[in-house]
Amino acid sequence: MTENHSNLPSPPLPDAEDLLKVLAQKLEPLLQSNTALVGIHSGGVWLMQRLLTLLENSISTHEIEHGTLDVSFYRDDYAQRGLKVENRPSQIPFDVENKHIILIDDVFYTGRTTRAAMNELFDYGRPASISLVALINRGGRELPIAPQIVAADIPLDASQHLQLTKLADGTLALELTKHNSARTQEHE
């Protein structure tokens, strides 16, 4: 799956495409008429796009609204790391008020990204509820926030970095690398 993971003392990574199907199955019962999906850049947005296709048949009765968030303006490490914005603005093209929002992220780690995403969402309006769906929970949360739905739990060491990548053919894959230096309070 990745060239780097063989030299790390960790179990082999599952296939991201398999996990995606598991996630779609688990997500299906959560969808109601006033549910909206919101993907967190970048991995969460890729996942959301794939989930919308996979769930197309089951949600045919009503169109599920969806949007994307880039939480750069809400991160808690701005004072340390500065602002790094790629050209991919947040887009919430629906009214957040009274919606059941399902946030989608690729890897759940500290919970800081989720905190930032929730704060940003509230600046668009007051949702009825927010749930969190992640492909993988890697453990190590630093806030009282946890995903409701995950496709797999893969406990990792702080020196390890797990991320979702999008291959040239559009399929998703997991990539495990090792940090050069341990960073604290990382957003993931």
Add this chain to the structure above:
Amino acid sequence: MNNPQLDRDGNLKHLLSIEGLPKRILNQILDTAESFVGVAEREVKKVPLLRGKTVCNLFFENSTRTRTTFEIAAKRLSADVISLNVSTSSQSKGETILDTVDNLIAMHADMFVVRHAQSGAAHLIAKHVPPHIHVVNAGDGRHSHPTQGLLDVFTIRKYKPDLHNLKIAIVGDVLHSRVARSEIHALTTLGVPEVRVIAPKTLLPSQVEKLGVHVFHDMEEGLKDVDVIMMLRLQNERMSGAMLPSSQEYFKTYGLTQEKLKLAKPDAIVMHPGPMNRGVEIDSNVADGKQSVILPQVTYGIAIRMAVMAILAGGSPLVPAGDAS
């Protein structure tokens, strides 16, 4: 030579002029502004980036629009804003400016937005302040007005995303315009292949060709097939001596009318940094017409100023860009 605008790692520390800014930084500002445009369309038009920071608008020269947009931009970043209109009548200006600045630093100001009639005022302050304080030039004399230049480029990019294929004409009082210089630098740095200036000889700086522009003295010739027309304000208040016969005469030759606009490409956009002299450099029906993007310029100006302040006030990245999660 070390660039006072960048820190040791090449990150933006002060914004003093577009001259000397690498393409990488210009694109960073423009891309960041892209994300700030959407903030104004939300229920809560604020992001928390500059919460707890104090931004001081130091205006030694009046400019209501620039001051207002900087103030709105800082407030949308959640900063506390103090706007000071400082009189220029004081005799020992150099000393007075720095004394004012020192007093504001003692009050824990974090950023200065400086407007001054004299070129180099913002540089002077930037050189004086301690390293954790940032300075933004909001216009100094005839020298520079970098955020205006940036917002103009941003507006062009919004309407004409492929900068590498554009013909852009800057029309009017280039000599007295700090905007024109900032714009020319930004446009050429970002790879616009053809920048023209159209003006009478008396309103062009000597050796303007050295900035990499094509010079025209005739509107009919200069506007042919351009994608963007940037009108400049006729700077009456800066005009010393009789450089022009009269404003009516100027309008006849260099004012932008519907007829002259037809010489440009049919989808050309018309820009003006404001405030406009209707009937002097631009006809009302062009200013209010379909091809005019003069009001969007004002809107985008807020996003650009938010981007600049947010980039300046953030901590220096400890890890190389691209390693964010």
